[in-house]
Amino acid sequence: MAAAKLKDVAEFAGVSIKTVSNVVRGVPGVSDATRERVLRAVRELGYRPNPSARRLRTGHSGLIGLAVPELTTPYFAELAHHVRAEAAGLGFTVLIEETLADATEELRLATGVGASLLDGVILSPLRVSPDELAPVASEFPLVLLGERSYGHDRVVADHVLIDNVAAARDATAHLAGLGRTRIAALGVDRKASDTSRQRLQGFQLALHEAGLTFDPRLAPLIENFSRHSGLLATRALAALPAGERPDAVFCFTDMLALGARRALYEAGLRVPEDVAVIGVDGSEEALYATPSLSSVIPDKAAIASLAVTCLVNRIRSKEPLPFEVHLAPYRLDARESTVGPA
Incomplete structure (x- = not known):
């Protein structure tokens, strides 16, 4: 039996192909009842998304990577949560990797793990320098998180950070x-x-x-x-x-x-x-x-929003875009460990 297609799922669930696509990609805005109906159709028809077919049709796989030093660190776990939500809102799925602060691994993941799978990568590097990543950024959609080790008069890649x-x-x-x-x-x-x-x-x-x-x-x-x-x-x-x-x-x-x-x-x-x-x-x-x-x-939500938006804009642009540095806000919350109980 031929593999089920989007239009088969749409007909079975009584919705549009666009609605099926939104549900499969996790895009918000679909009612719970409609989402459940589509997912039931997906299960019963055995539908499986075909990244290769999507890439042939759109030029993109709809997948982006997030590479962070450690997933066990609460900061990066919380940041990954926000990145996934932001990406879903723009129709992208996030594959998450950890580099364990290894320079070789950071450089490997910056290229999209073969680049044929991922449309772009958000990377939080600890060991590899932006200068080493500059050749990658000029050829492949890449957004860096964290500190800049190069002068403020130079921008070698898109960068999101706090001061x-x-x-x-x-x-x-x-x-x-x-x-x-x-x-x-x-x-x-x-x-x-x-x-x-x-x-x-x-x-x-x-x-x-x-x-x-x-x-x-x-x-x-x-x-x-x-x-x-x-x-x-x-x-x-x-x-x-x-x-x-x-x-x-x-x-x-x-x-x-x-x-x-x-x-x-x-x-x-x-x-x-x-x-x-x-x-x-x-x-x-x-x-x-x-x-x-x-x-x-x-502001982790702001960092995620800036990073994902910047990456998706670069993925979707038909023309080369200038590299940008985005400064995210932060705040100091004085709690009991410095000022004592309220």
Whole structure:
């Protein structure tokens, strides 16, 4: 028996071919009753979408990739949720990959894993540089997330980011404004990633503006941005003599901050009475921690919307488009870990 086609499903369900296409691609705006009727027809007829046929018909597969360092990190899991929703609204399906911060894997996934399958890729690189990705971006739809390591007068690919220097500066200024004078920086990684470098820059800038001195002992090196790294580094900070240990910690990620809080608890130090703690990412986990974690919160929905829209515009354009840099907003949410209970 010949494979069922879109028109067969449409006739069986009593709807238009366009409606069937919207349901299959997850496009919103179809009523629950109609969606269920179409899906029932899909099951009974054994319909399977044919990406190759769609590509021949439209020139696109309708698939885009999202490549992030770690799916176990709440920030990237939440971001992936928003990217999937944004893409569905524009008629695209998202294939999600994790790079595990490996430069070779980042470069491989940036090309669309063979490019014959994917129409474009959104990549959050940690190890491969934008300059290395520039040749890819000139040939294949690619949007980068995260920090820029090249000058602001150069744009080698589409890029969506927050101002990391300003975000770190705001977080540190918040701690200094509370009267904290020995502020530690947790997130200076051994590999000197762009994220680490820029957040340290913002941290030092805020210290200078507050008239405070940077103490290298309060910026221990870490292996990565995990809870465990935060735990180990903060244990060392808590072991310093009473007059030398920090009275506040700016953590470059919420995961580092959650590990730091555990170490402070083990040391018998109270948060925020003895040591105030703030992170970056605005993860849901931080909101429900005890005490709730103060955090700089990037607008993940805005980041996803900017990235997906930028990528889809490049996919659908018949002419080359100039590369653009999009700055997404963020906000600082002061919670119990810095200002105490309301």
